[in-house]
Amino acid sequence: MAPSSDYILEVRIDVLKTLKIAGITAGVLSAIGFGAYYIHQRIQRSKRVIIRDEVKNILQPFQLTEEQLRRVMANLNTEMTNGLKADANVDDNDLAMFPTFVHQGPTGQEIGEYLVVDLGGSNFRVSHVMIEGRNRIRLNNKIFLIPHSLLLGQGEKLFDYIAECLQRFIDDNKLGLHKSADYKFELGN
Numbered sequence: 001m002a003p004s005s006d007y008i009l010e011v012r013i014d015v016l017k018t019l020k021i022a023g024i025t026a027g028v029l030s031a032i033g034f035g036a037y038y039i040h041q042r043i044q045r046s047k048r049v050i051i052r053d054e055v056k057n058i059l060q061p062f063q064l065t066e067e068q069l070r071r072v073m074a075n076l077n078t079e080m081t082n083g084l085k086a087d088a089n090v091d092d093n094d095l096a097m098f099p100t101f102v103h104q105g106p107t108g109q110e111i112g113e114y115l116v117v118d119l120g121g122s123n124f125r126v127s128h129v130m131i132e133g134r135n136r137i138r139l140n141n142k143i144f145l146i147p148h149s150l151l152l153g154q155g156e157k158l159f160d161y162i163a164e165c166l167q168r169f170i171d172d173n174k175l176g177l178h179k180s181a182d183y184k185f186e187l188g189n
Contacts, residue, residue, distance in 0.1 A: 108134070115175070117166070122146055124162055126169040142169055 064072070083097030098119060116127040127141035144165040150158045169175075 116141075117162075119146075119162065122148075122151070124165055126166060128169075128173055128175060140173055142172075 079095045080097060083095040084099055110131050111133060112131060114127075114129045114131070116125075116129055118125040118127075122145065124144040124146055125141060126144070127139060130138040132138070146158070146161065150161050
């Protein structure tokens, strides 16, 4: 029995040497890995600085002074005002404008079901909104592209197209009119 216990002792010594070498190797590999990671991070930071500086140089000519911003605002205001004039010639205006007749914004106390329409310069948006309480809203919407020919053509055809889009939205979403609902339409003065 004595020889077998010596043999076991030798195996344990070899295991300890192996663990020691493995620990040293793991430590060295970890140090190399951390060093490589550190170098990689430094290179990435320097690349970001270089790219940020390049972006700043590219954008520099597009930065406006306060005076330039005020002129842009004044020109935009003038064009919108001209676009809203009833007697304005469409060809003379840079902005096509439609007057809105919304005189009051939401109060935050609204609850119920709403059909929202928005006619823009090239799109007609329809939304079905269910407001179930504060911060609880379900929304389903669709954007319809308005053909350029309708925008420049007769108003009657444009509004026929809008009515078709509304009907399509109502049919696709299986919406029905509530018989007991009071409908309120508000038009501006």
